[in-house]
Amino acid sequence: MDYRIAVVGTGAIGSYYGGKLAAAGHDVHFLVRGDLSELRQIGLHLIEPEKDLRVAPVSCWNSTEEIGPCDLVLIALKTVSNAALAKLLPPLVHERTLLLTLQNGLGNEELLADQFGPGRVLGGLCFICVARTSRTTVVCSDRGHLSLGEFDRAPLPRTRDIAGLFQAAGIHCGVVESLALERWRKLVWNIPFNGLSILGGQIDTAAILRDKELSATALAVMQEVIQAARTCGYPLEMSAAGEQMTRTAGLGAYKPSTLLDFEAGRPLEIEAIWGEPLRRAHAAGAPTPRLQMLYSLLISLDGADKTARAARKGAAL
Amino acid sequence: MDYRIAVVGTGAIGSYYGGKLAAAGHDVHFLVRGDLSELRQIGLHLIEPEKDLRVAPVSCWNSTEEIGPCDLVLIALKTVSNAALAKLLPPLVHERTLLLTLQNGLGNEELLADQFGPGRVLGGLCFICVARTSRTTVVCSDRGHLSLGEFDRAPLPRTRDIAGLFQAAGIHCGVVESLALERWRKLVWNIPFNGLSILGGQIDTAAILRDKELSATALAVMQEVIQAARTCGYPLEMSAAGEQMTRTAGLGAYKPSTLLDFEAGRPLEIEAIWGEPLRRAHAAGAPTPRLQMLYSLLISLDGADKTARAARKGAAL
Numbered sequence: 001m002d003y004r005i006a007v008v009g010t011g012a013i014g015s016y017y018g019g020k021l022a023a024a025g026h027d028v029h030f031l032v033r034g035d036l037s038e039l040r041q042i043g044l045h046l047i048e049p050e051k052d053l054r055v056a057p058v059s060c061w062n063s064t065e066e067i068g069p070c071d072l073v074l075i076a077l078k079t080v081s082n083a084a085l086a087k088l089l090p091p092l093v094h095e096r097t098l099l100l101t102l103q104n105g106l107g108n109e110e111l112l113a114d115q116f117g118p119g120r121v122l123g124g125l126c127f128i129c130v131a132r133t134s135r136t137t138v139v140c141s142d143r144g145h146l147s148l149g150e151f152d153r154a155p156l157p158r159t160r161d162i163a164g165l166f167q168a169a170g171i172h173c174g175v176v177e178s179l180a181l182e183r184w185r186k187l188v189w190n191i192p193f194n195g196l197s198i199l200g201g202q203i204d205t206a207a208i209l210r211d212k213e214l215s216a217t218a219l220a221v222m223q224e225v226i227q228a229a230r231t232c233g234y235p236l237e238m239s240a241a242g243e244q245m246t247r248t249a250g251l252g253a254y255k256p257s258t259l260l261d262f263e264a265g266r267p268l269e270i271e272a273i274w275g276e277p278l279r280r281a282h283a284a285g286a287p288t289p290r291l292q293m294l295y296s297l298l299i300s301l302d303g304a305d306k307t308a309r310a311a312r313k314g315a316a317l
Numbered sequence: 318m319d320y321r322i323a324v325v326g327t328g329a330i331g332s333y334y335g336g337k338l339a340a341a342g343h344d345v346h347f348l349v350r351g352d353l354s355e356l357r358q359i360g361l362h363l364i365e366p367e368k369d370l371r372v373a374p375v376s377c378w379n380s381t382e383e384i385g386p387c388d389l390v391l392i393a394l395k396t397v398s399n400a401a402l403a404k405l406l407p408p409l410v411h412e413r414t415l416l417l418t419l420q421n422g423l424g425n426e427e428l429l430a431d432q433f434g435p436g437r438v439l440g441g442l443c444f445i446c447v448a449r450t451s452r453t454t455v456v457c458s459d460r461g462h463l464s465l466g467e468f469d470r471a472p473l474p475r476t477r478d479i480a481g482l483f484q485a486a487g488i489h490c491g492v493v494e495s496l497a498l499e500r501w502r503k504l505v506w507n508i509p510f511n512g513l514s515i516l517g518g519q520i521d522t523a524a525i526l527r528d529k530e531l532s533a534t535a536l537a538v539m540q541e542v543i544q545a546a547r548t549c550g551y552p553l554e555m556s557a558a559g560e561q562m563t564r565t566a567g568l569g570a571y572k573p574s575t576l577l578d579f580e581a582g583r584p585l586e587i588e589a590i591w592g593e594p595l596r597r598a599h600a601a602g603a604p605t606p607r608l609q610m611l612y613s614l615l616i617s618l619d620g621a622d623k624t625a626r627a628a629r630k631g632a633a634l
Contacts, residue, residue, distance in 0.1 A: 201621025213613035296530035304518025
C-alpha cells in the first residue's frame with residue numbers, strides 16, 4: 001500500500017523520520033509552525049554518520065486542514081503539547097487512518113485511543129541520537145533503531161507493512177510483540193539519565209557514569225523502574241539495568257533530550273517520562289522512592305526555571 | 318569560672334554567638350580572615366528581632382598564634398574547612414581547653430576527639446536564623462535555641478557551666494543528654510530541606526511546602542532519616558517528621574544555610590550533612606534510597622557548578 005503520510009511535530013524526530021520517508025519517495029506532508037519559506041526554498045538537510053541527505057522540495061504547511069486526510073500520521077510533538085492533538089488531528093483522519101506516536105514516555109497511545117479509537121493507534125520507540133540544529137537541518141549522530149508496535153495488542157500485518165516502509169527508507173526498524181513492555185524498557189534508561197543529567201548540574205551521560213555516587217544512583221533508579229514494570233505486569237529482566245549501564249558507556253558524552261530541552265528553555269516532558277510511570281507504579285503498589293524524588297525535583301526545577309526566565313524577561317523590558 | 322574564649326570561624330554563627338558573649342562582658346577573641354581594620358574600627362553590629370546590639374571594640378586577629386591559649390574555643394568554621402583545624406587549633410589549646418563545635422552535621426566532634434582527645438570535646442546545635450550581611454553586621458531573624466552536649470557521654474557540670482554562660486548572654490541555651498541523638502534529630506530537617514531547596518531550583522522552605530510533590534518528598538526523606546537514626550541506635554520518634562513539617566510552615570520563606578552557600582558560590586557542606594549520615598546508615602544496614610540520591614545529586618551539582626564558575630572566570634579574564 002502506498003501511504004499518504006503526515007508528520008505532526010517537526011522537531012528532530014519528526015523531521016528526521018519524515019525526511020527519510022520523503023527521500024525514499026513517499027508522499028509526506030509536514031505540519032510546521034511559523035515561517036515556511038526557508039523550508040520550501042531549501043528543503044531538509046539530514047546529516048547522518050555515513051552521508052548527507054537533501055530532501056527537496058518539502059511539502060510543509062501551517063495547518064492540518066491544508067494537508068487534509070492521510071493514511072498514516074506520525075506524531076512527534078513534544079508530549080507537553082499533547083492537549084493540542086484533539087484539534088490538530090481531525091483534519092488528517094479518515095476512516096482507516098493510522099496514528100503512529102513516536103513520542104516519549106507513557107500515556108500517549110492511551111490519549112490517542114481515547115480520542116480517535118484504539119483500533120488505529122500504533123506506537124514507535126526511537127532509539128536514536130538526533131538533533132535539529134536549524135529549521136532545515138537535522139543532525140543524526142547515531143541512527144539507532146526504531147521499534148514499532150500496536151497499542152494494547154500483538155502486531156498485525158499492517159504493523160509489519162509500516163515497519164517495511166521505514167526499512168525501505170534506510171531506517172533500522174523492527175516490530176515488537178508488546179509495545180507497553182518496550183516502553184517500560186526504554187524508561188529504564190530515560191527515567192534515570194534524562195533526570196540526573198539535569199538535576200546533577202546539566203551534565204552528559206559520560207559525566208554521570210564518571211561520578212561514582214551518581215552512577216550508583218542511576219543503576220539504583222534503573223532497578224527500581226524494572227521492579228515497578230514487573231509489578232505492573234511487564235516482565236523486564238532485572239539484568240537489563242546492568243546491560244543498559246554498559247550500553248550507555250558506549251554512547252560517549254551524550255545529552256539526553258530532556259537536558260537539551262532544559263538548556264534551550266523548553267518545557268520538560270515530565271508527565272510522560274516520570275509522572276505517568278510513577279502513577280502506574282503507585283497504583284500497582286510498587287515502591288518508588290527514587291522515581292518520586294526525581295519527579296518532584298524536576299517539577300519544582302521546571303517551575304522555578306520558568307519563574308526565573310519570566311523574571312529575567314520582565315527585567316529586560 | 319571566667320573563660321578566655323576564642324572564636325574560630327567568624328561567619329554568621331561564630332560572629333553572632335561570639336558577639337553575644339563579648340557583649341555580655343566575656344573575654345572573646347575572634348580569628349578572622351583578611352582585613353581586620355573595619356572590624357577593629359566599627360566593631361560588630363548584631364541586629365536581632367527585638368533590638369540592636371553593638372559590640373566594640375572587637376578583639377580580632379589573623380592567626381591563632383596571636384590569640385594564644387584559651388579556656389573555651391567555639392568552632393564555627395564551615396565543615397568544608399575542617400582540614401584546617403589541625404593547624405589552627407593547637408596555639409589555642411592548653412591542658413584544660415574545651416573545644417565546642419557549633420558546626421553542622423555529623424563527624425565534627427569525632428574529628429576533634431581524634432586530634433585533641435575526646436575529653437575536651439563538646440558540641441552545640443544551633444537552631445537559629447542568622448546571616449552575616451557584611452564584615453561587621455549580623456542579622457538574626459530568629460534567635461531560636463542552642464543545645465549543648467558532651468561528645469559521647471552525658472552532660473557534666475562543665476556542660477551546664479557553659480550553657481549558663483550563653484544563657485547569661487541572652488541566648489536560649491539548654492543541655493542535651495545525648496548530643497548524637499540531637500544531631501540526628503537536626504539532620505531530620507537539614508537533610509531534606511537543605512537539599513531540596515537547592516535541587517528544586519533554589520527555592521525557600523515555603524516554596525517546598527507549597528509544592529505538593531516536593532513536600533511529600535521532604536516528608537518521606539524525614540521518615541527515612543528517622544528510620545536510619547533508629548537503626549544506628551538513636552531512638553527518634555517517627556512522629557518527629559510530621560512535627561518538623563508543621564514547625565517548618567511557621568518559618569515562612571526561609572532559606573536553609575546550604576542554599577545561601579550555593580547562591581553565594583561557596584562550597585556546600587555535603588559530607589557533614591549528607592555524606593556522613595549516609596555512611597553511618599549504610600554501615601548499620603538502614604535503607605536510604607532518598608538520602609543516597611540527594612547526596613549524589615548534590616556532589617554532582619556542586620562539582621558542575623564549580624566547573625561552570627571556573628569557566629566563567631576564565632572567559633572573563
